Amino acid sequence: MSKWESVIGLEIHAQLSTKSKIFSASSTLYGKDPNKQASYVDLGMPGTLPVLNKSVIKKAIQFGLAINAKIANKSIFARKNYFYPDLPKNYQISQLDSPIVEGGYIEIKDSNNQNKKINITRAHLEEDAGKSIHSNENNCTYIDLNRAGTPLLEIVSEPEIANSKEAVSYMKKIHNLVTYLDICDGNMQEGSFRCDANVSVRKIGDKNLGTRTELKNINSFKFVEKAINYEIQRQIDLLEDGKNIIQETRLYDENKDSTKSMRSKEEANDYRYFPDPDLLPIEIEEKYIMEIKNSLPELPEIKFEYYKSNYNFSEDQINIILSDIYITNFIDQAISLSKIEPKRVVNYFMSLIYSKLNKEKLKLHKSELKVEIFCLLLELIENKKITKNNFKNIIDSIWNKKNGVNEIIKSYTTDSEEDNDSVDGLIHKVISQNTKQVEEYKSGKTKIVGFFVGRVLKDAKGADPTSIKNKIIKILESV
């Protein structure tokens, strides 16, 4: 048994998903040509001034409310002064004394699978720096300021995380929350979600914290775990050899799986923080906070329990559903629209849709697939009018926008297996066989719905025309 225990605190940087930057009108899109998204303000040209993008305030409040934190009625932007070529003004606009979010917590599972509360010290708004790209080829450093001024929410935890597993669990929980709230796209490869870890070790039973080191800019769950494990072992080795830990900033090298010193505390900058005189304090009314509170989606924890006890979804399934607010909403709508039992709806979704999303790295909300179509297709499968393979082909076609949804479905539906007993089946058949009339309806000739009702009634004598009409309209509206 080791006589050492580790103490970890995380600082997570979540890029807030806004169209424009936090203090300028430039776009925040990732991957454009270098410096194509840097305005005079982003460049720090003489005389330019920052103008706050108010949407970041709402997103920060959403996060704060979701972790039961206090939202500051008055919070202040401060300048953090240090020189670096990809920091155009040579100061970063951040928050020090009065962050917008203070306190709060989230719950994770510890190593015994028990709930553990991790307190969050604060979350504050700041601007991101640009990027320096060092080239060994011609001994040059290139600067790309596209990222300069992208809004960040820095989420600082208390040093209450016991080991790398808990750290990953905490990070995943925050990742899940910010993507679920749709305030951050969570893309770790593009750096939209990254973290610094403060790591120290002490003898078990010690009350005081040991000297800590800070691991900078880790951008994957796997590396967080590895970097922390390496760093804990490095510190224990040093202490067992009777040596001291130096308070310093270290960088994790994923290729060597080790950390190396960047700078020690003695070399650390004195950031000379002071309130930014260009920006007035952010004042937030209680009423506005309440408004956001009331429009906040049901939080993942609550939904988790609901799915489990009501629908008996597996935990893996629930985690997937709750990993993206668009998937959550999609499933909720599908459950309420479809006559098929929820568990089967989710099974279909996982095997037919999610596997595709996962395999091809797609985003559900960026596809043309509407919930209504998904439900219609499920019914077609259940009624054996299409095979699962065809379903997949149809989804692929919809994704690639090859044809109108109706034509796609029609081309995969086989008439011979038509189930004439089902009125729904009849409706779908009539709709899919009369694409011309569907187009007419779409172009505004809504009276043509009578044509469809007539056709259905011809084969379904005695059925309720009003309910048929409503069903037809619903389908026609969704295609």
Next chain:
Amino acid sequence: MDIYKKSITELSELLQKKELSSLEMTKYFLERINAYDSKLNSFISVNEDFALEQAKFADNLLSRKNENSLLAGIPIAHKDLFSTKGILTTCGSKMLESYHPPFDATVVNRLTKVGMVCIGKTNMDEFAMGSSNESSYFGPVKNPWNLTKVPGGSSGGSASAVAARLAPIATGSDTGGSIRQPASFCGLTGLKPTYGSVSRYGMIAYASSLDQGGPIAKSAEDCALLFNEMKGYDSNDPTSNYKIKEEKIKLSLKKENVKNITIGIPKEYFSDNLDSKISDILNVSIETFKKLGFNFREVSLPNHNYTIPAYYIIASAEASSNLSRYDGIKFGYRCDKPKNLEDLYLKTRKEGFGKEVKKRIMIGAYALSSGYYDEYYMRALKIRRIIKDNFMKAFENIDFLFAPTCPTTAFDIGEKTSDAVAMYLSDIYTTPVNLAGLPAVSIPIGFSDKMPVGMQIIGNYFSEEDILNIAHLYQIETDWHEKIPEEFNCE
């Protein structure tokens, strides 16, 4: 026709009645600059082609539209810290010796739109840091009233140019007195508006919480005309105040309406620092106001002695951060052959900034550094609050304050360059107004040893209309504002 003597209203009349085109008027003032500015050094750059282009645009405007601004076609000189698109903007520094901004400052944009013609960019203390215009990389400016004396600073070039009638009017900026002090030294009228009423966008920053653009002119009337077009809410400036009145200022105050106005005389401002001759002239001018019917009352503005230290800590702290962007990487001066990144920073800033700027960056960085922040910066902010509160208390009993603009008249070039504290003390009556964010106008009220003396009228927030009206009423009664330095009082 003695065009150089004419007020903005008179010049405007010539243009509107087509007795003179803007092109002719612009050429006239460009010729005056050519003839006289070698004595004064009040301009850093004069772009004749650009000015003539703008004049043609103005003439076009004047011929097409009937309802033009009174400022359409009038030449103006901009202090060289207002960004002018494609036109050299140096801020008086080697650091920006060849900087051509890619955009116009909001102020420049507004004035260009109404048809004003930029005839040149005026000399100034480097990054607006100075009270004598001696810290300019482009050399000191001379005072038209006596070429061995300073014109004041930091808007010394603008003041010198207008005083010598090389430009009918000019823009300036006032962080600690930089409009009012040179106006006072050169016998002009200068308005420092309420903080937030003139956009700072594109005005190169010295101390963001204090900087404010404003007019330097021959009279309160001219000031009002220019201020009318400079002021206004600007969404590009987050400190721009949405309370700014949209309506244009009118100078309509009549003698019969002044009997309800009470002016406060702060006793601390008339103490030992003040030159006794200036004190006498102030008293004569107060008598004139009394005769006009104004009421006077002595008031107290305590803690006056802390103003200068508080001002220099706050302004320097902000400057130390604002000027960090001049690093040789993106724009402006870059040193030759740096060894590495740190060397690039050090050499660029060592060579690109002058002595006064470096001094203030060091003071500011020191005041903000860990361990000193509370002792210096926070205390300075507390003093700032106290000074503001003192003004607010005074305004409970009086309507406006009169105060000297400067403790002395213009001093000799070189006289105070070696004594920083003596130089800083020349701002003692102007800085409190900046710390509180109030408006104030400095008007000429006489001469001491042949050098002009100025007096400030300080008002509550957004009272520009009132203080300009009071100044205007005085200028109807007196002719100090019409005096022209002899050497430049000819065609």
